[in-house]
Amino acid sequence: MEDPTLGQIDTRLIQTAVIGGRDSDQPVILPEQPHNLDEFIRQFGRDDFWCGTLLGGCGEPLRPKRYVTRVCHFAHEADPGRGECHRTTNSADGADHLFVKAHVTRWLAGQGHAAQGELRSFGHCHGDAVDFRLRHAKTHLRFELHPEDYRSWRRAADSLGAREGRIEWVFGRDDALARDMAARRGYALLVRCETEGNDRRVFIGTLTDGKKTPWAPLEDCRMTESGLVTPALEELRAEGAVRDDGIGCEPFPGSVALPRGQVVFAVDTEAAPLASSPLDVPGRRLIPGFVKPAGSRIVRACLSLPDTVPAPTDQYVYQLAGSVRLLVTDVVEGNGSSWAVRADALVRLNGLEAERTGLWRPSVALDEKYVPAARASSTCERAPLTEPAASGPKTPETAPGKAADELRKVLEGVAAKGATITWGELTERLGRWVHDLPNPKRQELLVEVDRPRVPDHPLLSVLVVTHLGRPLPYLGQVLSRLGAAEPASEFALQQWAAAETKKTHGAYGHRRTRASAAPPSAAKRPATGERAPIGSDLKQAHRRRAEMREKLEEAARTRARTKGARAQRLSQAIRQGEEHLRRYEEVRSRGRALRDWLGEGDRLLGLLIGLIGRPITVTPARAERRAVAPEPKPAKAPEPKPVEKKDPNLRKVRRLLGELDRTHGHRPTQDLLRLLDEIGKHRDQLARPLPAAETKHVERWRSRLEDRRSAERSAQAAAASRNASAGTGRTAGPPRDDRLPTEGIDKLAPTVRDILKELARADGTPLSWGDLRLRAGGQLPFLHPDDQVALLVAADRGTPGNEPLLSTLVDHSVAAPHRLYHLVRLGCGREPVPDAELETHRAMEALRLRQIWRYRR
Ligand SMILES: [Zn+2]
Structure with missing residues (x-):
């Protein structure tokens, strides 16, 4: 067990040793678990482990210590005469230089290169780097495990390169050296080791700008005349995305991110063609033009665009989209450094926006230019151009972060109440400064409120609406600045906003959404997502059936008065409608099919209504020669002919008028209107126009009943709006018979x-x-x-x-x-x-x- 006099040393938990003597370069790792340790000891024995000098150790023997309650490790032997051990690297990765040396030597040998690894120290440890000289290939392969400072490295690179021709660097970490290499070659190689049993396996990574580094086991890589090649590098070469002449190249330009959505560009068609430029990189092209960053003057500069983006034309002004960066080169002798702007995509500005940038003036035909702005892709930002003025006046006394916090607090309250709020109301709650904020600032504030955007997290910014309860005109821009997908059209945006408002209300604990961003008419037909789909669908189906029956009757009547192609189309639509009604029985019990049925019903109703022309309550006024309310009704006017005395329809009209006279006192308005409708139907079928006396009689009744009904309707409307404001949802669709003449x-x-x-x-x-x-x-x-x-x-x-x-x-x-x-x-x-x-x-x-x-x- 533990020797109490050595407790101090044992706390170091030494995991690595060498075997075969104090100066050996054969590393081992001691397994941490006791059962693995037993296997390890069967393989290596107990007596050949050393605190190796190449590990920075004292060279004394080490003993494996077996523990059940803590990790197993090596410990120095108890020897009072032994000198102090100054070893600092005890953990598993402390012997990586030796593992790299051993594995790479073997790997090179496998490919016909007889090269012995040499350890180099830059003052950190014995194995700051491991060098391999490949004489045949005239290549120097260096694994730089602990980095030098940049300037020492550059000196070493130059002198090694001068001495040995080609030099291949593999870096121990993704640092400034690796990045410099990536800028020159388009990639850099990295190395790392992973414990596998008592071994450390070597992996090579291929670092490129802006992508995740892929790692491959050393065995999968090849040493070629043009250097160490990983599988990922082979792909990059195939794409032409890297340069092979390596460290001798001037580096690719560096780049600095620019604020999104704030740089606009117009092509300079008169610029001279570009000579070769260090800013020109594979896969992209440089386009001379006028660049205007927000808040800056217009400068003449180049834009670097991917080859895949269609060339911009001088017909438009563009906003730069995707990752927009400033490209800068190193200082080139005699020329200083140059710069350009880099973007991934372009968004065309519409005429108005383009005009605002100062880069474009409308020529004669404004309308031709006024095409909808192309949307590059859903992930592309389409942030607005911020006017220079927008960054001028400061938000009064309130710091932006604090303002957003205050606004967020209010909006959370609004969400919990299931309500929405306008900027005006927010001014009352938060103070005058809200009122004074220009729109771009308001936009920024809303972005701030919902930032950082977590997908599927409810948005609070949708709760701020116009005084009509509609989404803010710049909501789309807020969304795109948050990185949320921007709905493709105004309509899609509105639907989206309504759904999002509901979601936010729900998320803040409000069950019954008033959804003020949704048009009130939506309440009449309940949103299918909200209630049990079957119930609401069935209700809708009942309504739709009644509607369909009524329309079919109406269509049949219209057909009777119609000739030619229209009559044929009507017949066809009627057949389809009847078939549709019959199908109801088979779909009524199946949710999905019922949905489809409803959709098809909508289509058929549209078709029928379109063919019928006008609702049946409409009386063809052209039929009346001396109509009281003259009004052309082109759709279904039969040719006027003199009325014959014995026309049965005329008898019916007279009988119905008599009934109206007699019974109006005790019958509901709807009933009376139905009589009036019936009169209209018979009147439609008259062979000749209705005589003047009857026409007057009918019109008298029409105006009387209309007065009566509009009085009833305003009472109804008042009741409906009371219902709505009581939060019970708007149930008050107009009754079926409530039709306007x-x-x-x-x-x-x-x-x-x-x-x-x-x-x-x-x-x-x-x-x-x-x-x-x-x-x-x-x-x-x-x-x-x-x-x-x-x-x-x-x-x-x-x-x-x-x-x-x-x-x-x-x-x-x-x-x-x-x-x-x-x-x-x-x-x-x-x-x-x-x-x-x-x-x-x-x-x-x-x-x-x-x-x-x-x-x-
Ligand atoms: Zn030691």
């Missing part, structure tokens, strides 16, 4: 058109149905979905066929974001757009709208 729609249409025109002139940001109602200042009642379509169709009646519909700007429910738009397009007689392309199409149309309306009054 044509006259009502036409009265509202100009208001809606004005609102949409104004929106198109401003910024073209889409508007939800709820916002539309708000903007219409309460003129707009809750509307049946078909009436929404009819109203938008009416609002777009004045839009020329070659211009985008203003209705493009009306957003719809989160569940079916483009359905309304799709139907309105059909209603306006526009070509249908395939579902898959609808979103992109709509985004493009929104952009066109903005172009068209920007300068139009």
Whole structure:
């Protein structure tokens, strides 16, 4: 057991020794576990272990010590006359120079190189480096395990290189020397050892800039005429990404990261072609141009771009994307050092942004330039250009970090309440400085609040919304600066924001989300993710069936009055619709199939509504020669003919009018409206126009019932908004029969058109149905979905066929974001757009709208 007089030495836990004598270069490692130790002793005996001089030891014998409760180790023998041991390296890696020497010698021999390793000391230990001279290959292979300082190394490199021709360096660590080598050759070699039994196995790493270093066992590497080659290096060579002339080369340029999204670039087409430049590296090309870093003047410089990026043209100004770095060369004799900017990708700026950089002025046709900015890739940043002014005024008295902390605290509270907040409200909570912050600063603050971004972690910045409850116009930029994927379009962004808001509310403990970022109409059809999918789907399916039945009847009636191709298409759509209804029985019990059924139903309804033209409540006014509310209805006007006295339809109209007169006092408005509808149907089938007396009679009833209903509806709306603010969710969709007559729609249409025109002139940001109602200042009642379509169709009646519909700007429910738009397009007689392309199409149309309306009054 332990000799108490040697306790001091034993605490060093010596793990390595040499075998075969005090000056031996054969290292061993003592296993730490007792059962491994027993095997070790069977192999090596007990008596041939030395505190080797090449390990920096005293040369005295060492004894393996077996322990069960602590790791096994070597210990010096108890010999009072023995001199003091100054060995400092006791751990497993303390003998790595000897392991490298032994293994590399064997490895070289295996490839026909008879070379003995020589140990070198730079003053740290006996084995600061291990050298191998390969005479045939005229190569000096050096494993530099403990680094010299940079200047000594450069001197050594120059003198060794001069003396021995080629010199191959393998470094013990990823340090300044290895990096310098990587800058010259495109890679550097590293070495490390790993314990395997009582051995240390040698691995060679291939270090390159910006990539993880791959490691390969020494046995997998080759010594060639052009140096030590690892498997990874072979790949790099195949790619042409490295230089073989090594240390003799001037290093590749160094690089310093630049702030993201703040450098813009325009090509200089008149610059002379470049002579060779140290900034020109394999796989990239240099493009002369004008570079403007944020807050700096425009400088003429080169941009280094990967060969794979399409060449920029002088038609655009670009924002640099990906990893943007400043490239700098070493000082070259007589020339000083040069520099360029390096980027991975380019993002085209749109006309407005480009103009702001000062690098571009619109020529004649602004609109042609005004194409959507290309998005390089989802991972590319698309941060805004910060105006020089933005960095000017300081945030008052509050340090940025502190401001973000305060804001974060407030937003967490807002999240816990399941609410959202505007900058205005934040000013009340946090102080005047919030109000004074320019938008770029607000953006920065929001980025700060959610930084560092942890994927799937709820975002607080989405809770700050406009006073209409919509996502901030620069939310996309905040997202991209956080490194979160930026949704590809305005619409996608809104949907994303609504979902993210819910997620954040949920994460902060609020169960019932009010989701103010979602358009209110979304509440009518519950988001499928929120509730049990089957239940809500079934409810929706019931509604959809009723809707489908009604539309089919309407379509059949329309078909009866229609001829030619339209009648054929109607017949076809009716068959499809009936088939769809029949399929309900087989899908009702299967969740997934039911979903598909619902989707298909949407499509068919759209088709039917498009073919029918207008809701059935609409009476074709063209049929009335002396109509009280003259209004052209092109869709389904039969040719007017004089009414025959005995027309059965006319008899029915008269009978129904009589019924209205008699029973209105005690019947609900809806019933009476149904009578009026029925009158309309018979009137549609009249062979000749309705006589003047009856027409007046009908119109009197129409206006009377409309008054009566709008009174009821405002009561309903009030109740609905009470429900909504009580947090129970908006249940109040309009009842099925609650339909607006044509006259009502036409009265509202100009208001809606004005609102949409104004929106198109401003910024073209889409508007939800709820916002539309708000903007219409309460003129707009809750509307049946078909009436929404009819109203938008009416609002777009004045839009020329070659211009985008203003209705493009009306957003719809989160569940079916483009359905309304799709139907309105059909209603306006526009070509249908395939579902898959609808979103992109709509985004493009929104952009066109903005172009068209920007300068139009
Ligand atoms: Zn010793």
